[in-house]
Amino acid sequence: VIGGGIAGLTAALALKRAGRTVAVVETARVGTGVTGHTTGKVTSLQRLAYTELRDRHGTETARAYGQANEAALGHIADTVATEGIDCDFRRVANYTYAESDDALARVRAEADLAAEFGLPATFTTEVPLPFPVKGAVRFDGQAQLHAVKYIQGLARAVDGDGSFVFEGARAQDIQEGSPCVVSLEDGSV
Numbered sequence: 001v002i003g004g005g006i007a008g009l010t011a012a013l014a015l016k017r018a019g020r021t022v023a024v025v026e027t028a029r030v031g032t033g034v035t036g037h038t039t040g041k042v043t044s045l046q047r048l049a050y051t052e053l054r055d056r057h058g059t060e061t062a063r064a065y066g067q068a069n070e071a072a073l074g075h076i077a078d079t080v081a082t083e084g085i086d087c088d089f090r091r092v093a094n095y096t097y098a099e100s101d102d103a104l105a106r107v108r109a110e111a112d113l114a115a116e117f118g119l120p121a122t123f124t125t126e127v128p129l130p131f132p133v134k135g136a137v138r139f140d141g142q143a144q145l146h147a148v149k150y151i152q153g154l155a156r157a158v159d160g161d162g163s164f165v166f167e168g169a170r171a172q173d174i175q176e177g178s179p180c181v182v183s184l185e186d187g188s189v
Contacts, residue, residue, distance in 0.1 A: 001025070002171050002182070005035040006147070009154035012163070013079070022163040023189045025182055027170040030155045031148035040150070042076055042143040043094040044069030044119060048110045063117045070119065073143060080145070085153030088146040097127050097136035104134040111137040164189075 001012045004026030012022045044066055053062035080089045098107040107123070114121035120140040127136045155165045166189065173183040182189045 002174075003033075004030040004151070004155060004165060004167065005033050006151055006154070009151055009158060009165075010079075012158045012165075013083075013154055016158055016161075016163050022158060023182070024155070024158060024165040025169045025171050025184065025189060026165065026167045029167045030165065031151050035151050036148045038147045040145045040147040041094065042073055042145060043139060044073060045094045045096055045114070045121070045137060045139040045142065047096055048106055048137075050113050050117065050119075051106065051110050054113065062113070066114065066117045066119045073141075076145075076150075077143065079154070079157075080150070083153060083157045085150055085157075087149035087153055088144075089150075090144055092142055092144050094139045094142040095124075095127055095129075095136040097129065097133040099133055101134065107135055107137050114139070 001008045001015070001022060001024045004024050008024055008026075009030070012024045015022045046069075050062045050066060053065055077089070079085065080087060096107060096110065098104040111121050111123035114137065120142075122138050122140070123135060124138045125135045127133050127138075159165045166184075169184045169186075169189075171182050172185060175181040175183070
């Protein structure tokens with residue numbers, strides 16, 4: 001697996017759990033790239049995505065997107081518990097809020113649509129912000145975690161039993177086959 005961010009380490013752990021021997025090749029250190037600079041918000045609520053997806057791609061695509069996001073949230077929660085990853089994981093509510101009357105109508109419609117899809121959505125005017133808002137979509141049961149601690153925990157879960165996480169190893173070339181060979185600046189895996 002090339003890359004020791006959340007996607008690469010999640011894939012590597014899934015492969016290891018499926019009985020494969022895995023090598024993760026990370027050019028820097030685990031947790032120092034994009035994943036390590038995130039807020040650690042784990043949620044199926046992103047802006048007004050469901051209305052936009054429905055309008056562009058249809059109701060079933062929007063529903064599938066929501067279900068996939070909820071499944072990913074559950075997967076992360078399960079991984080934290082199963083692997084004993086100490087990453088400050090906690091369940092929280094997430095909000096997308098409106099500051100104007102025009103935006104309020106869009107937020108209310110998003111809450112209704114998401115709830116129709118079976119997502120944990122409600123419309124609320126009670127938002128824990130230090131400034132006034134008109135209302136918000138609230139998704140319950142979302143999560144917050146320390147992203148660096150989480151991916152370092154994934155790396156620990158991958159490393160061992162014949163699997164490895166190589167940090168400071170820049171991939172130069174890949175030769176597919178069995179075994180696959182990844183050429184590095186200082187050798188190969």
